[in-house]
Amino acid sequence: MDLALSPADEAFRSEVRRFLDEKLTPDLRDAGKKTGGVLTDPPATAKWHKALYEKGWIAPAWPKEYGGPGWTEMQRYVFSSECASAHAPILANFGTRMCGPVLMRFGTLEQKAFYLPRILSGEDYWCQGYSEPGSGSDLASLQLKAVRDGDHYVLNGTKIWTTHAHFANRMFCLVRTSSAGKRQEGITFLLLETKTPGFSVQPIITLAGDHEVNQCFFDNVRVPVANRVGEEGQGWTIAKYLLEFERGNAYAAALQAKFAAVRHAARIERNDGTALADDPEFKRKLAETDIELQGLMVTEHRVMSQLAQGQNPGPASSLLKARGTEMSQRITELGIEALSFYVAPFEPEARLQGANVAPVVPEHGLVFMPQYLNTRAATIYGGSSEVQRNIMSKLILGF
Ligand SMILES: Cc1cc2nc3c(=O)[nH]c(=O)nc-3n(C[C@H](O)[C@H](O)[C@H](O)COP(=O)(O)OP(=O)(O)OC[C@H]3O[C@@H](n4cnc5c(N)ncnc54)[C@H](O)[C@@H]3O)c2cc1C
The missing domain is CATH 1.20.140.10 (Butyryl-CoA Dehydrogenase, subunit A, domain 3)
Known part of the structure; x- marks a missing residue:
């Protein structure tokens, strides 16, 4: 493949640079420059998210029908290199790169209509509840229990290493809805609000002294069945699909x-x-x-x-x-x-x-x-x- 920039890509790069010159204010560049961890913290990210959203550039890889900019692969590369060299804040991508693509593929029409625009606008800040103590690499061993009670699942257990759970208002998570049969077949994918009673977050401070990750506790957390993505027991298939995008x-x-x-x-x-x-x-x-x-x-x-x-x-x-x-x-x-x-x-x-x-x-x-x-x-x-x-x-x- 030809990696040289075409005249159209050169023009696109100039457009990105003009945008960065105008919207990447000194405070935002400073926040980007001083980011020692994986992600920049809010509020700088909220301001930068808004600027990209207003321009229609917040989800470079999304299809146009869902609000993506319709860029080519080279345009996406040019955009991320220009942002990185201009020290733009590093945005969390749990919504745009993880939950969004999952909803596009497995979500109901109602779920897509409700959540996707909120991911784009930044109204929702997502975190990922996959890992548990003892269930990281061996994710299929996860234990967080979800028991059906009428129109709700009742969740009990814990998630760990949850990046930015202390900023997030929503979590997508894997829960165990059955212990019968193959381990993978008893896993379900749920969406929840972090303000739900019974949900709590404890910080874990890293070696660098930063607060990025957390342990989350679930004490009879009630999640509507309508917040399930895919079928009960389909969580493993969805989880693997999401991990391909994450990695x-x-x-x-x-x-x-x-x-x-x-x-x-x-x-x-x-x-x-x-x-x-x-x-x-x-x-x-x-x-x-x-x-x-x-x-x-x-x-x-x-x-x-x-x-x-x-x-x-x-x-x-x-x-x-x-x-x-x-x-x-x-x-x-x-x-x-x-x-x-x-x-x-x-x-x-x-x-x-x-x-x-x-x-x-x-x-x-x-x-x-x-x-x-x-x-x-x-x-x-x-x-x-x-x-x-x-x-x-x-x-x-x-x-
Ligand atoms: C900074 C940070 C942020 C994170 N953010 C999130 C998050 O937002 N959400 C979330 O759900 N999780 C998150 N995680 C969890 C992360 O996905 C797990 O830490 C990871 O999957 C490893 O699991 P573990 O920590 O249980 O280690 P273990 O699985 O216990 O692994 C320990 C060691 O054994 C090795 N090992 C394990 N199994 C095998 C095997 N089959 N073959 C060869 N070697 C093996 C591993 O490579 C590792 O070196 C985060 C972790 C960190 C450190």
Whole structure:
């Protein structure tokens, strides 16, 4: 495939840049720049979501009939690279990339009509309730019990590692509606409101000191049967469909922006008058990473063009998940080398919006250490690298 930008794509890039110049205000860029975790926190994301929604650009991969912009694969790539290099806030994609595609495929007409516009407008903020203590890689062992009581299911149990549950007003989750037969056949997919009585959220603070993930508790939480997606017992099929979209993420654009920041840091002169970028061993590491990044980008283009033709990502989503997250760890490790002894100060307050504390760490490397710590989890969440390799082996190699 031809990866050079056509004149039409060049024109599109100029349009995106004009939009970013106008709408990506300094406070939003600052929030994006200071994001040390996977996602930027609200309220910056709410403001950015609104700007993209008003422009019709909030769900780049959605079909036009549901409110997507109708972009080509290359336009989507151009858009995400421009957003990443301009330091746009990183938006949660539980609605646009996960719940939305599931509803389009498995939802009733009423569910589509109610939820899809609210995902686009940002009225609903979703979180994903899949994992439980002891049920992560082995998701089919999940235990959160849902017992039918008239027009409701009554939920008891817990979910863990739920990203941004403390911001979300809705959760899509997998529950156990039957313990008979194969484990997978007793799982059902439900949508619920986090304000439902009996639902509570406890924070889990990460190694980097951030509050991104949570444990959620369910104590007789009543969920209307009308909030079930698909049939009772069809949850496993839906869950797998959703995971293909979760894992088939595009990583290269954001990684290129992070890699550019590392290169910049490595070029800055140190106290002894030399720069790390001149060190032959570091140069070799940069070159290797650059080549791998190009490879990842081309693979992503290939997979995305299959998606654009209406195919599912299939096992390629596992390949992208494993490669993308491992590359993200690699790049942050180079960042740590480039930052040298400035990795030591722990200054979470310096990353707060509007902070008036002068950071010890130079501005260009403020998020290197938090990102390094945060990306340690990247090869675990969304399915660990080992699990992705099992899937690739089974689906591609056949054993
Ligand atoms: C930061 C973060 C955010 C998350 N966000 C969410 C979220 O929003 N919603 C949600 O539902 N979940 C979320 N998760 C949970 C995540 O999906 C699980 O952590 C992940 O699936 C791994 O499960 P586990 O933690 O139970 O580890 P385990 O499954 O216990 O795995 C432990 C180790 O054993 C290895 N292993 C397990 N099984 C196999 C196997 N069959 N073959 C080879 N090796 C294997 C794994 O690779 C891993 O190294 C998040 C996790 C993290 C860390």
